[in-house]
Amino acid sequence: MSKDNVITQLSQVFRQYGYEGTSLSKISEATGLGRASLYHYFPKGKQEMAATVLDHIYSALEKDLLTPLQGDGKPADRIRAMCQTVREFYNSGRSSCFLDILSIGDAQTLFQSPIRRTLNAWLNTLTQVLSEAGLDPESARHQAENAIIQIQGALVLSRCLGNTDPFERVIENLPETLGMGSGE
Amino acid sequence: MSKDNVITQLSQVFRQYGYEGTSLSKISEATGLGRASLYHYFPKGKQEMAATVLDHIYSALEKDLLTPLQGDGKPADRIRAMCQTVREFYNSGRSSCFLDILSIGDAQTLFQSPIRRTLNAWLNTLTQVLSEAGLDPESARHQAENAIIQIQGALVLSRCLGNTDPFERVIENLPETLGMGSGE
DNA sequence: GTCTATAGTATGATAGAC
DNA sequence: GTCTATCATACTATAGAC
Numbered sequence: 001m002s003k004d005n006v007i008t009q010l011s012q013v014f015r016q017y018g019y020e021g022t023s024l025s026k027i028s029e030a031t032g033l034g035r036a037s038l039y040h041y042f043p044k045g046k047q048e049m050a051a052t053v054l055d056h057i058y059s060a061l062e063k064d065l066l067t068p069l070q071g072d073g074k075p076a077d078r079i080r081a082m083c084q085t086v087r088e089f090y091n092s093g094r095s096s097c098f099l100d101i102l103s104i105g106d107a108q109t110l111f112q113s114p115i116r117r118t119l120n121a122w123l124n125t126l127t128q129v130l131s132e133a134g135l136d137p138e139s140a141r142h143q144a145e146n147a148i149i150q151i152q153g154a155l156v157l158s159r160c161l162g163n164t165d166p167f168e169r170v171i172e173n174l175p176e177t178l179g180m181g182s183g184e
Numbered sequence: 185m186s187k188d189n190v191i192t193q194l195s196q197v198f199r200q201y202g203y204e205g206t207s208l209s210k211i212s213e214a215t216g217l218g219r220a221s222l223y224h225y226f227p228k229g230k231q232e233m234a235a236t237v238l239d240h241i242y243s244a245l246e247k248d249l250l251t252p253l254q255g256d257g258k259p260a261d262r263i264r265a266m267c268q269t270v271r272e273f274y275n276s277g278r279s280s281c282f283l284d285i286l287s288i289g290d291a292q293t294l295f296q297s298p299i300r301r302t303l304n305a306w307l308n309t310l311t312q313v314l315s316e317a318g319l320d321p322e323s324a325r326h327q328a329e330n331a332i333i334q335i336q337g338a339l340v341l342s343r344c345l346g347n348t349d350p351f352e353r354v355i356e357n358l359p360e361t362l363g364m365g366s367g368e
Numbered sequence: 369g370t371c372t373a374t375a376g377t378a379t380g381a382t383a384g385a386c
Numbered sequence: 387g388t389c390t391a392t393c394a395t396a397c398t399a400t401a402g403a404c
Binding site: 001033036037 | 390
Binding site for chain 4: 209219223229230
């Protein structure tokens with residue numbers, strides 16, 4: 001069992017149950033490893049597991065979202081590509097966001113710096129793209145925030161209702177919401 | 185110590201720590217009651233405590249939000265009143281939403297029906313008001329969803345960033361986002 | 369109505385065999 | 387690298403005194 005494989009399984013448990021709701025027993029069951037075996041990969045225990053997950057999230061964000069967003073296509077095309085990646089990442093609205101989940105309770109204090117780092121990276125990159133598309137700095141920043149607000153809100157609504165329609169609709173309409181319906 | 189008083193304290197703990205992150209010790213500390221004393225008010229224990237909180241949320245929503253929304257003023261005025269109530273309820277973005285928090289992990293299964301009941305009541309009432317304002321049924325429903333999506337998303341963003349600005353901005357702009365800037 | 373005491377279980381973590 | 391066995395602690399919940 002490779003560490004990357006373990007982290008992937010780990011992530012799904014944390015994202016579903018949250019930090020305090022995730023027990024080593026649940027992780028043990030999900031990975032097939034005994035509770036004690038997990039300490040081979042994560043000597044500092046549960047806290048290190050969640051921190052590692054957040055680290056992987058940041059890397060994935062950078063690789064699959066931020067780098068493409070900084071590409072050289074039309075801004076509108078890059079935004080559309082982002083929407084597709086976002087849809088896949090959140091499993092069409094069936095999976096929650098780690099940043100939402102891991103910003104609750106004691107986890108908020110424990111992981112606020114990686115959470116803010118990740119969120120700010122996304123916000124800043126989006127702001128830059130929207131600036132390139134012609135928005136003034138303040139509007140660009142606000143629209144970047146609006147995009148993430150809509151994604152997060154749609155995830156919450158879809159989770160509460162047990163229905164992916166709100167998420168799908170938000171993702172579908174996000175490009176034109178940001179003022180890039182078809183052209184640049 | 186009245187039961188209503190206990191419920192108020194309870195709510196703050198659940199909303200901050202989530203269902204699994206809330207221990208009877210934390211509740212005991214917040215209320216000043218011994219762990220065992222809590223069973224006098226809630227014989228079925230922790231699960232009944234959270235269920236009671238959700239029940240209170242529903243009542244508060246109905247009384248402070250839905251009834252005013254169904255009043256006889258202009259739709260735009262009623263929406264603006266809702267925004268002010270929402271701002272107070274979420275403590276200007278410093279407090280999380282119970283529906284977000286209690287839809288995670290095992291709590292999702294335990295409380296999905298009161299959560300959906302509450303959310304649908306809000307959505308349906310908002311849809312009705314937006315219909316009165318002249319929107320066709322489909323648009324009214326979508327705009328109602330959009331309002332709640334923006335509120336929930338802004339709460340998540342503000343919580344993650346430790347900054348109430350996004351929430352404040354969303355609430356400020358919500359009326360015009362819904363197409364009722366100043367007039368009808 | 370609130371308490372002390374405690375039962376029974378689950379938790380995160382460690383030691384050490386293989 | 388994975389395991390069994392175990393520790394110390396925290397948890398939810400209950401019994402019963404006052």
